[in-house]
Amino acid sequence: EVVLTQSPATLSLSPGEGATLSCRASQNVANYLAWYQQKPGQGPRLLIYDASNRATGIPARFSGSGSGTDFTLTISSLEPEDFALYYCQQRSTWPLITFGQGTRLEIK
Amino acid sequence: QVQLQEAGPGLVKPSETLSLTCTVSGGSFNHYYWSWIRQPPGKGLEWIGYVYRGSTNYNPSLKSRVTISRDTSQNQFSLRVTSVTAADTAVYYCARVPGIAVAGAQYYFDNWGQGTLVIVSS
Numbered sequence: 001e002v003v004l005t006q007s008p009a010t011l012s013l014s015p016g017e018g019a020t021l022s023c024r025a026s027q028n029v030a031n032y033l034a035w036y037q038q039k040p041g042q043g044p045r046l047l048i049y050d051a052s053n054r055a056t057g058i059p060a061r062f063s064g065s066g067s068g069t070d071f072t073l074t075i076s077s078l079e080p081e082d083f084a085l086y087y088c089q090q091r092s093t094w095p096l097i098t099f100g101q102g103t104r105l106e107i108k
Numbered sequence: 109q110v111q112l113q114e115a116g117p118g119l120v121k122p123s124e125t126l127s128l129t130c131t132v133s134g135g136s137f138n139h140y141y142w143s144w145i146r147q148p149p150g151k152g153l154e155w156i157g158y159v160y161r162g163s164t165n166y167n168p169s170l171k172s173r174v175t176i177s178r179d180t181s182q183n184q185f186s187l188r189v190t191s192v193t194a195a196d197t198a199v200y201y202c203a204r205v206p207g208i209a210v211a212g213a214q215y216y217f218d219n220w221g222q223g224t225l226v227i228v229s230s
Contacts (some may be wrong), residue, residue, distance in 0.1 A: 043201050043220030044153070049213040056212070087153060091215045095141075095165045098218045099153040 001088050004100035006010040012108040023088035028068050029038045032092040035064055035073045038102075043049040043082055047086075048073060075105075083107050110135030112221035119227050120196075121175045126226055127187040130202030135219075141184040141205035143217065144176060146198040154184065154198075155205050159185055159204065199223040 009076040013019055023033065031051040036044035046055040048064035051071060061076040075082055088100040130142070132138035144156040157166035159176045166174050170189070173224060178185040203217040212218070 019225075032215075034213070036217070041222065043203070043223050044217070045220070046213060046216060046218050049216045049218075053213070055218065089216070094215050095155075095158065096167070097155050097215075099155075101152045 001096065002029060002093055002098050004088050004090060004098055006086075006088055006100035006103045008095045008103060009078045009101075010106060012106050013066045013078055015078050015080055017078055018107060019073075019082070021067075021073040021075075021086055021105070023071040023073070023100050025071075025090060029069045029090040029092035032066075032090055032094075033071050034065070034091070035062075036087045036088045036089065037082075038087065044087060078105075079105075084107055109203065110210060112204065112217050114200060114202050114221045114224040116200075116224060118225060118228070119229065120192055121230050122193055122199050122228055123191055126164075126187070126192050127194060127223050128200055128202075128224065128226070129184050130186070130221060131182075131184050132204070135204070137178070137180050137183060139209040141179060141207060142176075143203045143205055143214070144187045145201045145203055145217070146196075147201070147219075147223070148195075148198040156187065156189075156200075160207065168204045197226065197228045199225050 003025045005020045035048040038044040052064045086103045087107045111133045120126045141158040141160045143158040159178045173190045175188040201223045202221045204219040
């Protein structure tokens with residue numbers, strides 16, 4: 001099983017600041033990695049797929065990068081609605097996909 | 109815009125069977141893997157399995173207790189988990205995964221339901 005380790009567990013920032021979230025895979029997943037945003041009481045929303053492609057309707061302030069085992073989600077300038085939980089997910093071993101444990105982005 | 113909605117009992121007794129249904133509106137059933145994922149309180153996301161064109165695939169950790177089926181006439185797919193314990197307490201989500209014939213986010217969860225909490229307790 002591919003283990004995804006996200007860091008940090010919690011990130012405290014202010015609106016307008018930039019955010020960098022990391023996801024490390026226990027083995028090479030090529031570029032088969034996605035990022036999701038989850039808000040309380042809602043299902044996750046797909047933000048980024050195949051490491052760097054924005055999903056439909058996702059603002060340009062969200063960007064993804066990386067390949068192999070190290071990946072990054074960058075939010076260029078935080079809006080109030082961006083404070084949420086973020087998960088990475090790999091599909092290199094489809095259908096045995098796995099998720100990271102999440103990073104909580106909170107308002108400082 | 110496709111929408112997914114989970115439905116089912118919020119409380120199930122230990123050793124009994126958990127049954128949930130997901131209704132899909134606003135989209136086609138074809139070319140997609142219809143999946144279930146769960147999230148225990150305070151924990152991360154766990155993929156349970158999917159149904160695709162009548163075939164299924166399950167997480168090996170749950171395979172012996174899980175059945176996923178579909179009813180295309182009703183635009184629904186369902187989850188059954190037998191012999192539940194407290195460890196099965198979770199928010200259960202249904203989600204859609206585009207297959208190879210769909211442009212875009214193939215093999216990722218591109219649409220989710222809002223989730224339904226199922227508590228296993230006597």
